[in-house]
Amino acid sequence: MANAIIDVVSADELPQIVALYNQIFRPARNIDTFRRRFQGRHNPLYMLAKVGDEPAGFFLGFETKPDTYYAWFYGVLPQHRRSGLGSQLMEAAQTWAAKQQYESIRLECYNQQRPMLHLAIELGYDIVGIRWDADRNSNLVVFEKLITATK
Numbered sequence: 655m656a657n658a659i660i661d662v663v664s665a666d667e668l669p670q671i672v673a674l675y676n677q678i679f680r681p682a683r684n685i686d687t688f689r690r691r692f693q694g695r696h697n698p699l700y701m702l703a704k705v706g707d708e709p710a711g712f713f714l715g716f717e718t719k720p721d722t723y724y725a726w727f728y729g730v731l732p733q734h735r736r737s738g739l740g741s742q743l744m745e746a747a748q749t750w751a752a753k754q755q756y757e758s759i760r761l762e763c764y765n766q767q768r769p770m771l772h773l774a775i776e777l778g779y780d781i782v783g784i785r786w787d788a789d790r791n792s793n794l795v796v797f798e799k800l801i802t803a804t805k
């Protein structure tokens with residue numbers, strides 16, 4: 655089990671989260687692209703995971719439909735992987751979303767994101783579809799999990 659502290663943080667922590675994002679994902683994105691995407695979104699969630707005092711992972715999400723919460727981006731720094739931190743982050747987001755009365759969580763994942771495909775199955779998500787992403791010329795696997803049971 656990861657010895658991590660996971661906090662729900664405010665949008666003020668976005669710079670730290672974007673710094674983590676840019677250590678985990680390519681291409682890099684600047685903070686304005688995140689601010690733009692969150693504009694007008696209902697119930698944004700910013701979560702930061704720390705191991706000791708060091709940021710180690712993050713989760714970003716927002717409402718996609720009144721009953722469905724969308725896990726947009728989340729990741730763990732390479733040196734902290736496979737110690738349960740990714741699961742801890744997803745479970746914290748699920749618990750938060752259930753408390754907000756959402757019935758399910760949705761996430762989307764490219765075929766190349768193998769660790770995430772494994773993690774989604776491990777956490778009990780169902781594959782509910784495939785979506786073509788014309789920007790990336792690639793399919794996204796769509797996963798959903800009912801979270802009402804964890805309310």
Ligand SMILES: CC(C)(COP(=O)(O)OP(=O)(O)OC[C@H]1O[C@@H](n2cnc3c(N)ncnc32)[C@H](O)[C@@H]1OP(=O)(O)O)[C@@H](O)C(=O)NCCC(=O)NCCS
Binds near residue numbers: 726730737741767773
């Ligand atoms: C996906 C990601 C968040 C997983 O984080 P993590 O902290 O390593 O995940 P966990 O340690 O909680 O893994 C839990 C289980 O998921 C599965 N899993 C995770 N990574 C795996 C891998 N590379 N290969 C196979 N199974 C894997 C395993 O069943 C694992 O349990 P185990 O270690 O006891 O075998 C991390 O790999 C990551 O940040 N990837 C890059 C970013 C990304 O793809 N984000 C998702 C899309 S937005």
